[in-house]
Amino acid sequence: IIIKILMGDFVLNKLKYVLDIGSSTLRLMAVARISGQSRIIAEEDILYDGFMDGEFLSVDELDEVLSHILDRMTSKMRRPIKALVVGVPSEFCICVCKRISRKFVDLHKITQSDILNLYQNNLNFGDSEEYSVINYSPIQFTLDDNHTTMSPVGMKSTTLIMDASFILAKKSFLTLMTEKFNSLGVETVDFISTALGQAMACERVSDTNRPIAVVDIGHITSSVCVYKGEGLALLTSFSMGGGHISSDIMQVLSMGFKEAELIKRKVILTVESEKNEYYEVCTRGNLIKAPINITNQIVRSRIEMIAKIVADILGMDEVFKGIDIYLTGDGIANFKGAKSILKDFTGLNVYEYKIPFDNSKDKFQTAKTGLASLAEIVV
Numbered sequence: 001i002i003i004k005i006l007m008g009d010f011v012l013n014k015l016k017y018v019l020d021i022g023s024s025t026l027r028l029m030a031v032a033r034i035s036g037q038s039r040i041i042a043e044e045d046i047l048y049d050g051f052m053d054g055e056f057l058s059v060d061e062l063d064e065v066l067s068h069i070l071d072r073m074t075s076k077m078r079r080p081i082k083a084l085v086v087g088v089p090s091e092f093c094i095c096v097c098k099r100i101s102r103k104f105v106d107l108h109k110i111t112q113s114d115i116l117n118l119y120q121n122n123l124n125f126g127d128s129e130e131y132s133v134i135n136y137s138p139i140q141f142t143l144d145d146n147h148t149t150m151s152p153v154g155m156k157s158t159t160l161i162m163d164a165s166f167i168l169a170k171k172s173f174l175t176l177m178t179e180k181f182n183s184l185g186v187e188t189v190d191f192i193s194t195a196l197g198q199a200m201a202c203e204r205v206s207d208t209n210r211p212i213a214v215v216d217i218g219h220i221t222s223s224v225c226v227y228k229g230e231g232l233a234l235l236t237s238f239s240m241g242g243g244h245i246s247s248d249i250m251q252v253l254s255m256g257f258k259e260a261e262l263i264k265r266k267v268i269l270t271v272e273s274e275k276n277e278y279y280e281v282c283t284r285g286n287l288i289k290a291p292i293n294i295t296n297q298i299v300r301s302r303i304e305m306i307a308k309i310v311a312d313i314l315g316m317d318e319v320f321k322g323i324d325i326y327l328t329g330d331g332i333a334n335f336k337g338a339k340s341i342l343k344d345f346t347g348l349n350v351y352e353y354k355i356p357f358d359n360s361k362d363k364f365q366t367a368k369t370g371l372a373s374l375a376e377i378v379v
Helices: 002-013 059-077 112-120 171-183 194-206 242-253 257-264 292-314 338-346 366-378
Strands: 016-021 025-034 037-047 083-088 093-109 131-142 156-170 188-193 212-217 222-228 231-238 278-283 286-291 324-328 350-352
Touching (some): 016 366, 025 059, 059 171, 083 171, 083 194, 112 156, 131 231, 171 188, 188 194, 188 366, 194 324, 212 292, 231 292, 242 257, 257 278, 278 292, 286 292, 292 338
Parallel strands (some): 016 083, 212 324
Antiparallel strands (some): 016 025, 025 037, 093 156, 131 156, 278 286
């Protein structure tokens, strides 16, 4: 009722519903366009088993959690959800970069239709049985005399070369999500890349025209992408994250996973401790203690493993030399000292990427704001 009074029926009828599929949490958002900006006016989240290595850990569980989160949002907004935009996680995607060119007979004034035709003629990818294109974006355009630009429309040239980024998603993922939501009464399901939305939002926050790397370390999966121009020049993922740190603490210090999670939240890697100093948490009436020096070593060791993977990924191509890293996600970004470890291993500048003006526990959940913005642009 409060939402209806604040927003009005017109805005509510124009809402877009966007699903962020994290490696441990599903988050459903109601997004409105207000004063030219995307605003999340309502959201619901639910924990689930997640995914790893490009597969859901419990497909059967999805029916229940998807139904539950839809029901909760429907109840909150007091209207059925007939159309939904699903963010596809990096583990279910690949990125393909192509150079596409066209020659004109005479000096030609470039139009938007010329650019669209370049895309449309290169969407089949050999009619792949495994993947379908969900997003495509320009990295840069090159005209006569090697003049590069991001805005060729209206310019005159005899050649038009486009470096383009295509993001493809697994057909099995697209089919699974479409079938499950159709069975729950959602008539239209569209798909966009979570990493692309996240990177586009980061580029606006970073306020730079240079390529940037967005490193999103999640609970059990993580992703690395490089944003250049208006598209992704690199997209990859790996199955490691903050949940592995909790598991390490649990095994080495012989405690339960929940207790390890609580201890993990206390960790400050920049602290120099004495032998007999402890992190302490109280849960269900029990005092849990963990030696600071040993716990820090455990956490640091796992973060160093993650940092090495990131360094190897960004070190694959000289093009990414000197690139800035923007660290986000709840996996390691909350640890004081994590940025320094990542910087030491990559040799690159590392910055925090969080939701602007948000100092809550969800400040590094930047996937949701990126998806909200991208859904408004492309769907």
